[in-house]
Amino acid sequence: MIKRIPGTKDVLPSEIDKWHFIENIVHKIFHNYNYGEIRTPIFEETPLFARGIGEETDIVSKEMYTFNDRGGTSVTLKPEMTAAVVRAFIEHNFDSKQSLNKLYYISPMFRQERPQAGRLRQFHQFGAEVIGSNSPLLDAEIIIIAYRILSSLGLKAILLKINTLGKPLEREKFKNALKEYLYPHFEKLSDDSKKRFSGNILRIFDSKDASDVKIMSSAPNIQDYLSESGIAHFEKVRSVLDKASVPFEVEPKLVRGLDYYTDTTFEILSGKVGSQNALCGGGRYDNLIETLGGKNTPGVGFAAGIERIILALDNENALKLTPEPLDYFIIRLNDDSANAFSVAQHLRDRGFSVELDYLDRSVKAQMREANKLNAEKVVFIGGEEEKDGLLTLKFMKTGEQVSIKPEMISEYKFPAD
RNA sequence: GUGGGUAUAGCUCAGCUGGUUAGAGCACCAGGUUGUGGCCCUGGGGGCCGAGGGUUCAAGUCCCUCUACUCACCCCA
Numbered sequence: 001m002i003k004r005i006p007g008t009k010d011v012l013p014s015e016i017d018k019w020h021f022i023e024n025i026v027h028k029i030f031h032n033y034n035y036g037e038i039r040t041p042i043f044e045e046t047p048l049f050a051r052g053i054g055e056e057t058d059i060v061s062k063e064m065y066t067f068n069d070r071g072g073t074s075v076t077l078k079p080e081m082t083a084a085v086v087r088a089f090i091e092h093n094f095d096s097k098q099s100l101n102k103l104y105y106i107s108p109m110f111r112q113e114r115p116q117a118g119r120l121r122q123f124h125q126f127g128a129e130v131i132g133s134n135s136p137l138l139d140a141e142i143i144i145i146a147y148r149i150l151s152s153l154g155l156k157a158i159l160l161k162i163n164t165l166g167k168p169l170e171r172e173k174f175k176n177a178l179k180e181y182l183y184p185h186f187e188k189l190s191d192d193s194k195k196r197f198s199g200n201i202l203r204i205f206d207s208k209d210a211s212d213v214k215i216m217s218s219a220p221n222i223q224d225y226l227s228e229s230g231i232a233h234f235e236k237v238r239s240v241l242d243k244a245s246v247p248f249e250v251e252p253k254l255v256r257g258l259d260y261y262t263d264t265t266f267e268i269l270s271g272k273v274g275s276q277n278a279l280c281g282g283g284r285y286d287n288l289i290e291t292l293g294g295k296n297t298p299g300v301g302f303a304a305g306i307e308r309i310i311l312a313l314d315n316e317n318a319l320k321l322t323p324e325p326l327d328y329f330i331i332r333l334n335d336d337s338a339n340a341f342s343v344a345q346h347l348r349d350r351g352f353s354v355e356l357d358y359l360d361r362s363v364k365a366q367m368r369e370a371n372k373l374n375a376e377k378v379v380f381i382g383g384e385e386e387k388d389g390l391l392t393l394k395f396m397k398t399g400e401q402v403s404i405k406p407e408m409i410s411e412y413k414f415p416a417d
Numbered sequence: 418g419u420g421g422g423u424a425u426a427g428c429u430c431a432g433c434u435g436g437u438u439a440g441a442g443c444a445c446c447a448g449g450u451u452g453u454g455g456c457c458c459u460g461g462g463g464g465c466c467g468a469g470g471g472u473u474c475a476a477g478u479c480c481c482u483c484u485a486c487u488c489a490c491c492c493c494a
């Protein structure tokens with residue numbers, strides 16, 4: 001038996017309602033804030049991601065689906081969306097049409113990692129990128145939108161954490177201070193953190209190792225290395241969030257694995273999804289556009305994982321979706337099935353959802369099927385009343401039924417209807 | 418890449434210290450109502466017990482190998 005590729009998932013008809021529900025809310029809320037949807041190809045030339053995300057990051061160094069096409073070009077299935085959006089932004093000269101661009105997307109992403117709960121190799125994200133302003137209002141707007149979508153979906157057990165990483169120069173100073181602080185403790189660090197020491201030293205803040213945590217508890221704080229403008233930026237973000245009544249926690253240990261972040265970063269965590277608990281992450285990236293060959297333009301954005309959100313919704317039991325009921329089910333009372341399809345067609349032409357039996361099943365079986373499909377009304381054809389040119393219409397909720405002329409069925413209403 | 422766990426019907430799982438034809442619930446199909454659902458009752462179809470090897474008179478059960486799935490680390494949505 002051929003099976004699906006590990007780390008991929010089929011979305012079956014029985015669960016598609018959840019996806020539509022989420023997608024509808026995403027579209028609606030982004031419309032509220034005047035964001036335009038963008039769709040980019042599923043693959044790009046490899047250097048876009050290598051340069052944009054950072055050669056040293058885990059995503060680029062070991063997780064990308066990269067291959068050569070028949071022309072010998074190295075292409076990569078997109079592992080994240082920001083670089084792709086920025087590429088489109090530059091390629092289509094967005095900045096010359098409009099000085100501020102607010103974009104959102106819903107798209108599959110690909111990363112070749114070991115799958116586990118809440119981690120897939122093909123997964124789906126929705127997210128936004130706002131390019132063209134360094135206003136802290138937009139940092140806050142992005143966070144508010146993300147938070148609002150998640151709470152509109154019905155999630156309760158979520159926690160918003162925010163932090164600031166400062167400007168590149170400030171961060172370098174901070175990294176050096178950290179290095180100095182950690183040097184004497186080096187031997188006591190976990191093996192993973194020893195590697196991080198020379199690679200991405202900030203990630204040691206994220207370590208779950210007990211010894212690491214102890215050492216880091218008295219490590220230097222990024223706040224002490226921020227410039228006045230950096231502090232002011234972060235304060236503004238926080239005050240806007242406060243005014244919008246979005247609850248958050250400042251988490252100085254929040255560092256993110258993508259190289260391009262500057263100033264504000266944030267995550268929204270779920271307490272209900274196991275170990276991979278970040279539903280959403282994002283931040284500001286004021287240097288990325290220039291890195292990718294555009295003009296020096298600031299940006300801010302986020303991405304949220306749809307599969308993780310579904311996990312959280314399921315585990316919180318937050319979703320109460322009832323499948324769309326069927327308007328009519330056509331039942332044959334005798335063997336003459338010639339009419340059934342054209343009666344169904346008559347109703348379908350008028351916009352109703354209609355089903356009928358294709359398996360020559362008994363009346364009882366057809367009724368069971370109608371009930372299972374939650375049909376509102378059932379039409380019986382081919383019975384005694386056919387001689388008088390009538391059909392029988394039954395209202396399933398109350399069991400009432402009437403015999404009426406065929407051309408009346410789409411209009412007839414029962415008292416409780 | 419590194420660890421741990423699991424593998425029995427379409428799904429969720431029983432199957433005790435090895436012992437006859439391998440079970441339940443749900444789902445599916447049929448009947449109980451010769452033209453009528455939900456509840457209930459009766460019956461039915463479905464399993465190389467993940468694969469291969471070993472121990473034994475005897476293996477779903479014990480041992481080994483492999484494979485798949487799964488959780489966790491790293492990292493991320």
